[in-house]
Amino acid sequence: MMTNHGNRLTQGQFSFLPDLTDAQITAQFAYALAQGWAVNVEYTDDPHPRNTYWEMFGMPMFDLRDPAGILAEVNACRATFPHHYIRVTAFDSTRGWETPRMSFIVNRPAVEPGFRLVRQEIEGRAIRYTVESYAAQSPEGTRYE
Amino acid sequence: MTFPGIAPAAAAKDSVDLGAVYAESQVGEVLQKLEAELVGLAPVKARIGDIAALLLVERARASLGLSTGSPSLHMSFTGNPGTGKTTVALRMSEILHRLGYVRKGHLVAVTRDDLVGQYIGHTAPKTKEILKKAMGGVLFIDEAYYLYRPENERDYGQEAIEILLQVMENQRDDLVVIVAGYKERMDTFFRSNPGLSSRIAHHIEFPDYADDELLAIAERMLDGMQYRLSAGARGVLAEYITLRRAQPHFANARSIRNALDRARLRQATRLFNRRGVEVDRGALMTIEADDIRQSRVFAPIRPGT
Numbered sequence: 255m256m257t258n259h260g261n262r263l264t265q266g267q268f269s270f271l272p273d274l275t276d277a278q279i280t281a282q283f284a285y286a287l288a289q290g291w292a293v294n295v296e297y298t299d300d301p302h303p304r305n306t307y308w309e310m311f312g313m314p315m316f317d318l319r320d321p322a323g324i325l326a327e328v329n330a331c332r333a334t335f336p337h338h339y340i341r342v343t344a345f346d347s348t349r350g351w352e353t354p355r356m357s358f359i360v361n362r363p364a365v366e367p368g369f370r371l372v373r374q375e376i377e378g379r380a381i382r383y384t385v386e387s388y389a390a391q392s393p394e395g396t397r398y399e
Numbered sequence: 400m401t402f403p404g405i406a407p408a409a410a411a412k413d414s415v416d417l418g419a420v421y422a423e424s425q426v427g428e429v430l431q432k433l434e435a436e437l438v439g440l441a442p443v444k445a446r447i448g449d450i451a452a453l454l455l456v457e458r459a460r461a462s463l464g465l466s467t468g469s470p471s472l473h474m475s476f477t478g479n480p481g482t483g484k485t486t487v488a489l490r491m492s493e494i495l496h497r498l499g500y501v502r503k504g505h506l507v508a509v510t511r512d513d514l515v516g517q518y519i520g521h522t523a524p525k526t527k528e529i530l531k532k533a534m535g536g537v538l539f540i541d542e543a544y545y546l547y548r549p550e551n552e553r554d555y556g557q558e559a560i561e562i563l564l565q566v567m568e569n570q571r572d573d574l575v576v577i578v579a580g581y582k583e584r585m586d587t588f589f590r591s592n593p594g595l596s597s598r599i600a601h602h603i604e605f606p607d608y609a610d611d612e613l614l615a616i617a618e619r620m621l622d623g624m625q626y627r628l629s630a631g632a633r634g635v636l637a638e639y640i641t642l643r644r645a646q647p648h649f650a651n652a653r654s655i656r657n658a659l660d661r662a663r664l665r666q667a668t669r670l671f672n673r674r675g676v677e678v679d680r681g682a683l684m685t686i687e688a689d690d691i692r693q694s695r696v697f698a699p700i701r702p703g704t
Contacts, residue, residue, distance in 0.1 A: 313524065319503045320535025322573040327531065 261368030263301040263387075266341060266357035276325065279342075279360055283321035286344035286356055292316045293324050294345065295331050297338045299397045301366070301387045308341060328360055337363045337398035363389075363398035415459040424458070426451050426497045433490050438619065439612040443487055446603050447494065454498040471600045472500060473567055475543075475589075476579040478605025481651030484579045485541065487605075491577065492537035501575055503535035511545040514559040522555040526562045534573045543578035544588035560592060567598050608651050613640045617655050621686070626663065631688035642696045658694065665690040 264270055274282070286293050293315050296308035311331040315324060324342070331340050340361035343354045367388035374382040389397040421427060430451060433444060453470060461467045472495065476484040489506050496504025509529055516522040530538065540546070546556040567576050578595075580588070582604065589596035608616065614637055621627060628636060636658075643654055666686050670678055 313528065315528070315531055317532050318534070319505050319532070320573070322502075322570065323531030323534040326534075326570070326573075 261366050263303065263339060263359070263362070263366060265303050265305075266359060268358045273362065274358070274360065279328070280321045280325055282356070282358065283324045283342070287318055287321060287324075289344070289346070289355070290348075291344035291346050291355055293318070294343055295324075295327050295340065296343060297331055297335045297340045297361075299335075299338045299363075299394060300390055301339055302369075302385070302390070308339075311335075311340070314345065332361050335361075339363065365398070413463070415462050417455060417459055420455055420459050420462070424455065424497050424499070426455070426494060429490065429494050429497055433487075433494075436619075437483060437486065437490075438615045439608050440483060440487070440605065443483075443603055443605060446601065447487075447491070450601070451494060451498060454495075454500055458499065469572055471571055471598070472575045473599045474575070474577045474601040474603060475585065475599045476577060476603050476605060477582040477585045479581060479607055479651060481653030481655075482605035482607060483652060484605055485539065488537065488539045488577050488579065492575075495537065495575060501536055505533075505536035506539055507533040507536060508539040508541060510541050511556065514540070514546065514563075515555050519555075522558045523562060526559045530562070530566050530574070533576075534570070537575045537577060540576065540578045542580045544580050544584040547588055547592060549591060560595060564594050564598060610637065610640050610644070613652065613655050616652050617659060620656060620659055624663075625684060626659075626686055627684055629685050629687050632686050632691055635688045635691045639691055639694060639696055646696065658691070658696075659686075661694065662686050662690045665693055 262269070268274060283293060294313070295311040297311055298305065298308040311334070312327060315327065318324065328340065328342065338361070339359060341357055341359045344356035346353060346355040369385040369387050372384045372386050374384070376382050430448065433447065437444070450472065457467045457470065474491070476488065478484055485508065488508070492501065492504050492506040495501045507529065513529055514522070514526045516525045546560055548554040548556055563576065566574070576599075578585070578599070614633070617636055617640075618628065639658060640655070643649060643658065648654075663686070669687070669690065670682065
């Protein structure tokens with residue numbers, strides 16, 4: 255993508271920054287818990303800046319007091335899907351919000367091949383543009399092996 | 400283990416004032432509260448004092464840059480019903496928090512039902528969820544022996560124990576597990592689960608309360624509810640405790656709490672039956688001898704029943 259030279263998937267918070275360390279990730283979890291948000295872990299191997307439908311890893315975690323539990327869950331997910339994208343979402347259940355308030359990537363595949371620009375010719379020779387990940391061209395589950 | 404606020408090996412210091420560390424941790428306050436609010440339980444208090452001292456010394460060692468192996472603080476509380484196991488566990492989480500051993504200092508109290516699922520594959524997520532909730536604090540498993548049911552080899556309790564063991568071993572810094580239950584059954588439980596027994600460093604036994612200790616507990620309970628015993632009622636309650644102990648299902652402080660609740664009921668009825676007469680503050684607060692004397696415990700044993 256033109257705006258993203260590193261071929262990296264940019265989605266959610268912090269995705270233009272270098273990968274967060276576990277200590278930084280834990281600090282973000284601690285913030286989410288302090289706000290009373292429920293945190294859950296999700297994964298996908300279908301990267302797209304606008305793919306919001308990721309698979310959930312386990313149940314959302316309610317009533318946690320300490321970020322160590324979430325980090326343990328993230329590490330379990332990393333062990334299961336070492337080559338997938340993993341993100342963490344914090345859900346705010348307060349009336350009026352009822353929506354994710356934080357979402358950031360905590361694990362990426364070792365190599366991200368990047369995105370290609372797809373042009374589609376439509377009526378009147380107008381061109382429609384979209385992006386597609388090179389990785390998404392191979393079947394699900396075999397994309398980052 | 401790292402303690403916030405103390406830089407390791409700060410400027411090559413060579414001594415540390417344990418008194419200052421003690422004052423800074425404010426643990427003295429909690430220990431005093433424990434001493435003041437809990438009657439008796441001398442061996443329990445002594446062991447808690449030992450643990451507090453160990454953690455303070457570890458803290459001092461860390462401040463001098465000496466190596467500190469984080470001690471294993473998983474505990475087992477054994478004792479008869481009503482001897483204060485849950486109350487002490489609650490205090491324990493506070494003490495460990497003050498000493499910087501656990502980060503949050505909350506207590507998650509669970510029983511078998513919270514850990515073991517009903518179907519295959521149901522137990523692991525359930526146990527893990529509880530463990531995650533307890534991270535940064537203390538997990539208190541009451542009547543832990545129910546987790547293990549030898550009569551049913553396909554019981555899912557074993558699965559919960561295995562997950563528990565794994566976390567107790569690998570995430571010692573993240574949570575402290577306290578298992579509690581009656582002495583004999585806990586002994587059987589540990590015999591059949593040696594892995595669990597060996598991972599628990601502190602086996603603390605809660606002794607039964609003596610009669611005068613139970614009386615002191617009763618007065619403290621009433622004080623907390625803003626009641627008081629009349630002079631006569633105090634003697635009757637002492638008598639009641641002796642008689643009640645000889646009867647089945649005696650549960651130490653819990654029996655006393657129940658007895659007091661019933662005495663309050665009788666006091667309320669007595670006052671209510673005299674309505675028309677103004678009652679003063681003293682009357683509303685005082686439990687009379689007769690309120691306790693009416694208890695079933697004092698009933699003469701009828702022949703043939």
